[in-house]
Amino acid sequence: MSYPPQNPTQALQGPRARLLELSQGRGVSLAALSELLGRNPTYLQQFIRKGSPRKLEEQDRAKLARFFGVGEEELREAQENSYESTPKRRDAGEWVEVPRLDLGASAGPGRVAGGEGAFDTFRFSRRWLAEQGLERAQLSAIRVEGDSMEPLLNDGDEILVDRSPRPFRDGIHVVRLGDTLMVKRVASAGAGRVALLSQNLAYPPVEVAADEVEIIGRVVWKGGRV
Known part of the structure; x- marks a missing residue:
């Protein structure tokens, strides 16, 4: 047959x-x-x-x-990547469990956003968080993908993102632009515009209207292999 x-x-x-x-x-x-x-x-x-x-x-x-x-x-690999319903951190005595999301923020052109969930946690000492000024922060952990933020952030690094509402100031942020999620240095560009900047000079800056970008949270800590 x-x-x-x-x-x-x-x-x-x-x-x-x-x-x-x-x-x-x-x-x-x-x-x-x-x-x-x-x-x-x-x-x-x-x-x-x-x-x-x-x-x-x-x-x-x-x-x-x-x-x-x-x-x-x-x-790109189709993964569930979004920040729509981020799990909250859990406090237990002297330790705080920060959700580690099955989510990557691209240090490059951008990653498609979908839905996400915590698959693990990082446990931080409450005292250490207070020393870093993060005792009231709304934290979640995600990984960096790509090389455009090198040498500051490397491919595979884990970053803590503080999603606490606060006035914008220039710095390293996780942002959503359209349907993509990325980590960039965000700077005011005047007249209602912002610039998305890479640390790696091989990647040119991108300037967009401020209302086109959703700032998910500020990157406040990183960790990675030596």
């Missing part, structure tokens, strides 16, 4: 399926796209078929998105 051929994208999901669809639609091989990125010819074939690497590097996603004329978020 013979079976009809299967669509090669049916078993794939997310950015792998989308990248294969785009390459086939444009009639360009994965090997050629890999060389466009300065990678070995099997790089994207292994990404799509073997899941290695687990995700595309930020600069590779951006280059492919420009080539195909699509949004960079189409080549």
Whole structure:
């Protein structure tokens, strides 16, 4: 008995399926796209078929998105990423448990927002929080993705975000711009505008109207591997 051929994208999901669809639609091989990125010819074939690497590097996603004329978020892993109903921290005696969200804020072009939940907690001493001026802060922890905030924030760093309502002042913030979530230095640009600045000078500043940006919270602490 013979079976009809299967669509090669049916078993794939997310950015792998989308990248294969785009390459086939444009009639360009994965090997050629890999060389466009300065990678070995099997790089994207292994990404799509073997899941290695687990995700595309930020600069590779951006280059492919420009080539195909699509949004960079189409080549990101689809995760539940939002700040709509952030779990509250839990206080227990001398310790405070801060929710660690299954959520990444991109230090780059931006990450698509959806819904999120806490999958873990960080426990901080109440005394230490008071010493940092954070005893009344509404804290949650998320990870940094990408390299545009290096060397201040590195890919994989964990950051504490204070969501307490307060007047805006320049600093490092997690923000939502459209449907994307990112961590940037936010500075007033005058006349109702703000600038989203990267620490890595390879990334140019982005200036937008202040009402286009939702400031989720201020980054008040970071931690990461040495």
